[in-house]
Each structure stands twice: as C-alpha cells, then as structure tokens.
Amino acid sequence: MNTAAFNHITDNELLKKYQSDLNKEWLGILLQRYTLLLLGVCMKYLKNEEEAKDAVQQIFLKALNELEKYQVDYPKSWLYKIACNHCLMKIRDRKSTIELDQQNDQILLIDVPDESIEEKEMNLTLLENALEDLNQEQKTCITLFYHHKKSYQQISNITGYTLLQVKSNIQNGKRNLKLMLLKKQNRL
DSSP states (O other): OOGGGGTTSOHHHHHHHHHHHOOHHHHHHHHHHTHHHHHHHHHHHHOOHHHHHHHHHHHHHHHHHHHTTSOOSOHHHHHHHHHHHHHHHHHHHHOOEEEEETTTTEEEEEOOTTOOHHHHHHHHHHHHHHHHHSOHHHHHHHIIIIISOOOHHHHHHHHOOOHHHHHHHHHHHHHHHHHHHHHHHHHO
C-alpha cells in the first residue's frame, strides 16, 4: 500500500477508520508514520540497533493489542509512552544493580558482572528501604507502575487518584528515591 496517498488523513482519522472496520492496514499506515520516532526512542534506551528494531516490532504488536481495549486520543504520544515503557521494562529485566541517571532524573538498573551477590543484595535492600521511606501515595503509585506494570489509567482506577496525581506521584517518587539512594550510597 502506498502510504503517501494517505498523508492527508490525520492520525485520529486513521484510528477511527481502524476502529470502525478493524482493517489493520489503517493501523499499519499510522504505525509506519512513527517507525523512525520509535526506533530513535528504542536506540536511546537500548543502545543496540538490532535490539531496538526488535523492540519496535514488539511495540507495534502491543499497540495492536492495546487498541482493542482502550480509546486513544493522542496516537503519537501514546506510541511514544508505550516505547519508553517497553524499553524501561527490557532494561529492568536485564539489569541487576542500581545506577542513578543524573540527566534524566531516572533510576536505572544496570548489570555489573563482577558484582558479588552481597553487593547485589545490599543494593536491592537500599532500594527497598528507600521505597519504604516514600509517602504512601508515591509508594503506591511507583509500586503499581514498576512492579505490577500498571498503566497510569489503571493506577488511577485502582487508587482513585486523578491521572495528574498519578503522574505527579510517580515523578516525585522517582526523584525522592534518587535523592534517598544518593544519600544512602554516600554513607556507605
């Protein structure tokens, strides 16, 4: 299909066409528009071209599944968020120690092969202790988002917080975890 012939159709119109007749070609046109964006996001996080290409394919599959369940109003930002979350989950799954990313104000887990089991346990204990020190709202939102892999909307439904409150609790909780971990690591 020549996607250039559909450049005049907006992202939202493509989604509506897909939702009305479930013709995956409409979704294919939409996803093709953002392939380079998603590849760039995946490269930023994963730092490996082949892994990033695989991740984009997995993100497309996730998007297909999610569109059957949820109403999406902003496809570009929705796809971007799926990509970020997917990459962060991949990083989290393959990592084993705590590192603080100063530029993005994020807590990342990285693999250090020479690290002893005791050091891994100590780092995990530091993170668990820091999580316990958060206020209840931040702790709940961070636990649901990272540990239980819930979306902002799902967390909002579970907790009764607004989407803005969920986002704020996660962002502030990450920042507070980072500060607590820095203090605790500096004391060691």
